[in-house]
Amino acid sequence: MSVVVGLVKDGKVYMAADTRTTAGDEYFNHAKLFVRQHSQWGTWILAHAGDTRDTDLALKIDLPRRRRGKKFDESVLRDYFDKLQLATKSCGSVADTNGAESMWLVAVQGQLYGCWGNYTVDQDRDRPYMCFGSGAQYAKGCLWSLLRHRKDLDPELMVKEAVRSAMAHCESVGGSVNVAVI
Numbered sequence: 775m776s777v778v779v780g781l782v783k784d785g786k787v788y789m790a791a792d793t794r795t796t797a798g799d800e801y802f803n804h805a806k807l808f809v810r811q812h813s814q815w816g817t818w819i820l821a822h823a824g825d826t827r828d829t830d831l832a833l834k835i836d837l838p839r840r841r842r843g844k845k846f847d848e849s850v851l852r853d854y855f856d857k858l859q860l861a862t863k864s865c866g867s868v869a870d871t872n873g874a875e876s877m878w879l880v881a882v883q884g885q886l887y888g889c890w891g892n893y894t895v896d897q898d899r900d901r902p903y904m905c906f907g908s909g910a911q912y913a914k915g916c917l918w919s920l921l922r923h924r925k926d927l928d929p930e931l932m933v934k935e936a937v938r939s940a941m942a943h944c945e946s947v948g949g950s951v952n953v954a955v956i
Contacts, residue, residue: 823907909940
């Protein structure tokens with residue numbers, strides 16, 4: 775697996791991810807952070823921790839449109855992930871329903887959303903960050919500490935350091951760190 779990190783600060787969403795992908799005892803580099811454009815919703819970021827086949831499928835699907843004047847809400851993402859769930863089932867991609875695989879972070883219009891392995895979409899309303907993947911607990915601890923003791927630190931550096939913290943403590947997290955901001 776890996777780690778993907780999202781932080782909402784000062785009206786922007788900062789996201790970071792490592793590039794390590796594991797297959798048994800083998801390591802590969804694979805992008806996990808994708809900046810996309812949508813004609814109605816603008817720039818959005820998709821970050822994935824889990825099966826790389828699911829990433830390939832997700833990139834073939836776009837966010838759904840809504841009638842003119844309707845604001846973005848979680849229902850847009852629910853429809854997107856419902857389509858992804860059908861695509862993974864139809865192609866035979868394995869998805870772990872206990873939430874251990876194929877977890878997603880999505881940033882759109884200044885908001886951060888998570889999608890768990892069972893395709894439940896939600897926001898964490900208690901804290902301004904979310905982390906998924908095998909290194910998530912290390913990244914969460916790092917972000918918690920930085921937000922508590924180094925509030926003045928550049929948020930882009932915060933998410934990078936969260937991924938680096940996961941790299942230092944979790945063997946399945948590694949490669950390089952990619953960052954995107956919207």
